[in-house]
Amino acid sequence: MIKVVKFGGSSLANTEQFQKVGDIIKKDDGRRYIVPSAPGKRFADDIKVTDMLYDCYNTAVKGKDFSKKLDTIKKRYYEIIEGLGLSLSLEKEFKTMEACFIGKAGRDYAASRGEYLNGIILAHYLEYEFIDAAEVIFFDEKGNFDAEKTDQILSERLLISERAVIPGFYGSMPNDTIKTFSRGGSDVTGSIVAKAIKADLYENWTDVSGFLVADPRIIEDPEVINTITYKELRELSYMGATVLHEDAIFPVRKQGIPINIRNTNAPDEMGTMIVESTSKRSEYTITGIAGKKGFATVSIEKDMMNSELGFGRKVLEVFEKNKISFEHMPSGIDTMSIVVHQSEFENIEQEVLAGLHRNVQPDVIEIESGIALIAVVGRGMKSTRGTAGRIFSALAHARINVKMIDQGSSELNIIIGVKEEDFERAIRAIYDIFVITKI
Ligand code: ASP
Numbered sequence: 416m417i418k419v420v421k422f423g424g425s426s427l428a429n430t431e432q433f434q435k436v437g438d439i440i441k442k443d444d445g446r447r448y449i450v451p452s453a454p455g456k457r458f459a460d461d462i463k464v465t466d467m468l469y470d471c472y473n474t475a476v477k478g479k480d481f482s483k484k485l486d487t488i489k490k491r492y493y494e495i496i497e498g499l500g501l502s503l504s505l506e507k508e509f510k511t512m513e514a515c516f517i518g519k520a521g522r523d524y525a526a527s528r529g530e531y532l533n534g535i536i537l538a539h540y541l542e543y544e545f546i547d548a549a550e551v552i553f554f555d556e557k558g559n560f561d562a563e564k565t566d567q568i569l570s571e572r573l574l575i576s577e578r579a580v581i582p583g584f585y586g587s588m589p590n591d592t593i594k595t596f597s598r599g600g601s602d603v604t605g606s607i608v609a610k611a612i613k614a615d616l617y618e619n620w621t622d623v624s625g626f627l628v629a630d631p632r633i634i635e636d637p638e639v640i641n642t643i644t645y646k647e648l649r650e651l652s653y654m655g656a657t658v659l660h661e662d663a664i665f666p667v668r669k670q671g672i673p674i675n676i677r678n679t680n681a682p683d684e685m686g687t688m689i690v691e692s693t694s695k696r697s698e699y700t701i702t703g704i705a706g707k708k709g710f711a712t713v714s715i716e717k718d719m720m721n722s723e724l725g726f727g728r729k730v731l732e733v734f735e736k737n738k739i740s741f742e743h744m745p746s747g748i749d750t751m752s753i754v755v756h757q758s759e760f761e762n763i764e765q766e767v768l769a770g771l772h773r774n775v776q777p778d779v780i781e782i783e784s785g786i787a788l789i790a791v792v793g794r795g796m797k798s799t800r801g802t803a804g805r806i807f808s809a810l811a812h813a814r815i816n817v818k819m820i821d822q823g824s825s826e827l828n829i830i831i832g833v834k835e836e837d838f839e840r841a842i843r844a845i846y847d848i849f850v851i852t853k854i
Contacts, residue, residue, distance in 0.1 A: 416445035419614045421583060421605030424455020424463055425622040426679035427533055430498025437540060439620065439682050448573065448612055450583045450605040451537050453529025454491055464491055464529040465584075465598075472525035475516040485513060492532055503539045505532060524593040527585035530601060534582030544579040546572060552586025552604060554594045560586075560603075562666070569611040581608055602660035606674075610666040617667050617674045619659060624678040625687030626651075626658050629704045629846050633839050638850055640702055642688045642695050647702045647792050650828050654705035654790040664689075693794075700799045701849045704842055706789035708835045710742065711757040712819065715771065716779040720749045726775060727751065733770035737763050742788065743821045743830060752819065754832065757784050786818060787838035789831045791845055797826040805848055806831065813844035 422436050440446045453464040471484035489509055496503050512528055531547065538545035551569040553561040565586070573579065583601025588594050596603045602619060609617035625639040626648070643651075645668050652661060658676055667674060668691060677686040720726050727744075730751060734741055743754040760767070764782065771780060796802045803822065806829060810817055819832030833841045 416616070417447055417612055417614045418443065418445040418616045418618055419448045419450065419605055419609040419612065420446045420618045420620065421450040421601060422452060422679065423601070423619075423621040424452040424465070425457075426455075426620050427451050427453075427537070428455045428457045428461075430495050432679065433495055433499055433537070433540060435679050435682070436537070436620070439679065440541060442682075445615070446618070447578045448608055448614070449537065449541070449543065449580045450601055450608055451530060451533045451580065452583055452601040453533050454495070464488060464533075465526050467491075468525045468529050469522065472516055472522055476519055481516065485509070485516075492536065495536055499536075499540055501536070501539055503536065505535065508532060508535070521592055523585065523595040526595050527582075527593045530582035530584045534580050538580035541578075541580065544576050546576065546579045546581045548582050548585050548604065549587040549591075549593060551581065552607065554586055554588050556589055558588070558594055560596070560607075562607075565607060566611055569608065570613075573608070573612045596660070596662070599660040600662075602663035603666075606663040606666040609672050610670050613670065614672055617672055618677055619663075619674055620677045620679045621658065622678060622680060623658065623676075624681055624684045625676045626656070626689075626703070628699070628702070628850055629842055630656065633842050634846050637846070638698075639684075640687050641685070641698065642690060642693050643697075643702055644693060644794060645689060645691055646825070646827060647794060648689055650790055650792045650823075651703045651705045654788065655707045656703065656705040658687075659689075697793060697795050699793075699849045699853060700795045700802055700805075701791050701793035701845075702795070703792050704789065704845050705792070706787055706838060706842060708785075708787040708838055709757050710754055710786040710788055710832070711760050711782060711784040712752045712754050712786055712832065713760075713767070713771075714750060714752040714779075714781045714783070715775070715777045716750050716781075717775065717777045718749055720751065723775075729774040730771065733767055733774050736770065737767050739763065739767065743819070743832075745819055745821050754786070754788070754819065757786075783818070785835045786832050787835045787841075788819075789833065789838070789841055789845070790828050791831070792828045794827060796829070803829055806845055809844040809848040810841055813840055815841050815844065 426432055455463050467488050471481050474481040551572050553564045555561045583604035585593055585595045627637045629637045674689040739755055741753045741755050745752050815837045821830040
């Protein structure tokens with residue numbers, strides 16, 4: 416059994432967390448390839464090392480004295496090294512870093528040092544080999560991840576290493592400079608490593624016990640989702656539920672490698688399994704609920720709209736010309752609504768209205784702002800009668816007016832639009848009916 420195991424920043428934020436990580440790795444012989452993040456927050460308003468590095472580099476680039484900022488970063492690493500009782504010096508690394516900061520080696524280079532140094536410490540602590548991600552993860556000239564080159568070189572390299580630590584978040588460009596993925600990108604590295612070594616499982620250790628049925632800021636202590644499919648995850652992530660970097664799914668998904676989200680602070684909990692497909696029924700009819708505020712709807716009415724050939728296309732053309740992408744498009748016989756992001760739409764709304772008048776001569780156009788969208792997602796909905804009915808009766812009971820409904824054709828999700836002020840209450844009502852009362 417080969418497992419690729421990624422630990423997030425809070426899992427490696429200090430000595431105590433490093434020890435937990437060490438115990439987790441030692442507990443399972445299959446945990447052979449480890450991908451660490453940079454040290455994250457130790458407490459709520461702490462600063463992540465990655466952010467400290469960006470800040471330090473900004474100071475360096477301006478030609479100002481950055482030695483104090485660098486010292487604070489050094490201190491974070493030395494506290495860990497000393498706490499673990501390791502005889503390891505990073506002085507040489509820090510000297511190189513300092514010179515590269517002065518030489519303006521780039522923001523990405525600066526940020527990548529967070530994972531690089533943490534990787535060196537972790538490898539030393541575990542007595543695993545250290546493989547610099549710059550030697551095995553590649554980007555092309557345009558800065559896009561080069562999957563083919565990476566896969567070839569990385570898999571060859573991993574085959575000759577029984578156990579290794581590969582720092583997350585970065586790789587190298589064809590001109591040997593360092594490039595990072597977007598924030599949270601160590602998740603992506605973990606997935607790439609899992610694919611390259613053809614792992615049986617990609618474990619992603621973080622500080623929550625998996626993917627939650629609903630946002631814990633809205634629902635107190637929500638249930639954990641035991642098993643979720645990639646498709647369900649995508650629907651929920653799109654609507655704002657985040658545990659994993661979006662790009663982390665593609666490499667492993669292609670290979671059918673499941674991802675297991677686990678909690679470093681509660682290692683006995685099994686977390687969430689993310690799989691391609693499953694015969695396991697989810698515990699509840701729905702798998703999860705997520706949502707976002709900040710939408711507006713543009714509703715267009717025109718008599719006999721249904722028989723006017725090309726009406727929809729002409730409407731969408733106006734949005735396209737004004738570079739507004741739309742989220743949903745529920746329609747009736749003589750009505751059509753376009754749901755857009757309010758912040759994108761606001762500045763250009765009058766141009767869009769004028770365009771619509773010109774293109775389709777509508778009878779009425781109405782704009783409504785302050786809309787929140789809620790996605791109720793679940794593979795179980797396909798085979799269950801009355802899911803939509805239950806959602807709407809729950810919302811009616813909670814006296815919430817539903818502004819819009821859109822069921823995806825895959826029957827995997829139902830999207831509901833409500834006023835922003837009803838958002839939290841709506842989520843509570845839906846959670847209540849499916850998870851608490853389970854009817
Ligand atoms: N350290 C990087 C960040 O803070 C990458 C990661 O943690 O995945 O975004």
